[in-house]
Amino acid sequence: MTRRIVLLVTSPRMPAGLLTAAAWDLVRAHPVLTGADGDQITALRAAGATVTVVPEATAATLLDAAQPVVVWLAGPGGDEFLARELGLKLAREPGLAELELLYGSWDPPGARLLDAVAVTDRLQSSDPWRREQTHRTLAKYLLEEAYEAYDAIVAGDHAAMRDEMGDVLLQVLFHAQLAQELPEDERWNVDDVAGDFVAKMIRRNPHVFADTPAEDIDEIIATWERVKAEEKGAARSPLDGVTWSLPSLTLAAKLLARARRHGLPEPEPADTLGGRLLTLVAQAGEDADAEAALREELRRYADAVADQA
Numbered sequence: 001m002t003r004r005i006v007l008l009v010t011s012p013r014m015p016a017g018l019l020t021a022a023a024w025d026l027v028r029a030h031p032v033l034t035g036a037d038g039d040q041i042t043a044l045r046a047a048g049a050t051v052t053v054v055p056e057a058t059a060a061t062l063l064d065a066a067q068p069v070v071v072w073l074a075g076p077g078g079d080e081f082l083a084r085e086l087g088l089k090l091a092r093e094p095g096l097a098e099l100e101l102l103y104g105s106w107d108p109p110g111a112r113l114l115d116a117v118a119v120t121d122r123l124q125s126s127d128p129w130r131r132e133q134t135h136r137t138l139a140k141y142l143l144e145e146a147y148e149a150y151d152a153i154v155a156g157d158h159a160a161m162r163d164e165m166g167d168v169l170l171q172v173l174f175h176a177q178l179a180q181e182l183p184e185d186e187r188w189n190v191d192d193v194a195g196d197f198v199a200k201m202i203r204r205n206p207h208v209f210a211d212t213p214a215e216d217i218d219e220i221i222a223t224w225e226r227v228k229a230e231e232k233g234a235a236r237s238p239l240d241g242v243t244w245s246l247p248s249l250t251l252a253a254k255l256l257a258r259a260r261r262h263g264l265p266e267p268e269p270a271d272t273l274g275g276r277l278l279t280l281v282a283q284a285g286e287d288a289d290a291e292a293a294l295r296e297e298l299r300r301y302a303d304a305v306a307d308q309a
Contacts, residue, residue, distance in 0.1 A: 003066035003097035006030075007083055010040060010104040012076035013111040017043030023104030026071055033057060033065060034073040035082075041073070059086040066097050117190055120173040135178055142171040143245075154292050203227050225261070238262040249290040252281040260286070 008023060016039035019027075027049040034041055034053055041051050051073070054061055059082070062072055072079070090099050124130050149164035176190035204227045206212035207220055214220045232241060238258050246254060259265075269279050281290045 001068045003063070004069045004100060005062050005066050005086065005097050006069065006071045006100045006102055007074060007079075007086075008032075008071050008102050008104050009074045009078060011107045011111065013107055013114045014105045016040045017047065019104040023102060026102065027051075027073075030069040030071050031065065032071045032073050033062065035075050035079060038075075044073075057082060059089045062086060063089075063096055116169060116173060120170065120177055124174065124177045130174070133174070133178070135175055138171065138174055138178075142168075142175070145171055151295070154295060200231075203231070238264065247291055249277075249281060249294060252278055253286075253288075253290055256282055257286055 006026060008026065010019065010023075024047070027044055028047070032044065032049055032051040034051060035055060035057060037053055041053070044051050057072070062070055062082075072082070074083070086099060090096055145164065145167040149161065149168050152158075152160035152164045172193070173190060176188070176193055179186075179188045182188075202209045204224045205220075206223065206227075207214035212223075214223065228241075238261070239255060242251070242254055242258065244251065256266075266282050267275075267278050269275060281288075284290055284293075
């Protein structure tokens with residue numbers, strides 16, 4: 001009878017014991033070897049599987065145990081060295097046994113965010129500087145990281161954009177971690193943030209999540225603004241809810257867009273520096289990005305100065 005070795009790979013980010021039906025049938029029917037104890041092993045044993053921990057297993061260990069079938073439950077890192085050793089041996093001597101790879105569970109999209117949460121929690125608990133931070137002391141870093149991400153986007157540097165988005169994510173996770181230390185009636189965590197986000201997106205996008213078709217982009221935007229206004233209650237002004245800490249040019253574009261949406265007049269020209277800047281932003285139109293345009297011009301100027309220095 002042909003011997004068979006099954007390499008069973010599972011995701012360390014999925015709950016222990018959450019396996020495919022094929023994987024459960026396999027571990028219940030055949031002996032299971034693994035390199036170290038853990039939650040997955042505990043779950044398998046509780047369900048009736050026979051699991052033996054072999055800390056320094058080799059290809060020979062698995063071949064000896066295949067009578068005729070043995071399952072190797074890979075650790076969180078996948079046990080790549082052992083798999084390579086076994087694959088090379090069977091490539092040289094294919095008659096020794098058949099080798100099969102079975103995925104008992106795998107990462108869904110976004111699963112690595114669980115790693116990000118775990119790393120953030122460890123930093124908060126183990127790094128002295130992190131333990132001294134508050135929402136207020138971290139606020140400036142959130143702005144800095146957002147600006148650095150913005151610069152990467154404007155520059156079209158996709159590698160830098162990926163890196164800076166990670167830094168922005170770190171700030172979100174730190175604030176969520178700190179919020180778990182608030183008084184009980186004010187406390188929240190990253191799951192609350194994600195849950196609120198999902199609920200908000202579903203409410204504000206009925207053309208996607210409900211049977212409410214939209215005729216065009218303008219209707220989608222109008223629905224978003226209407227639902228947002230309903231969430232926040234009756235507005236005292238068309239400008240309520242505008243974020244005044246935005247950069248001035250971005251803020252100007254935001255205020256102008258709100259005013260236009262409500263049919264309000266354009267600003268009167270004023271012979272001051274601020275008035276002239278506001279008039280320029282208004283003349284540029286809604287599709288223009290004054291902030292990006294000025295930053296691009298500043299970069300060109302900086303390059304020209306550097307060349308002449």
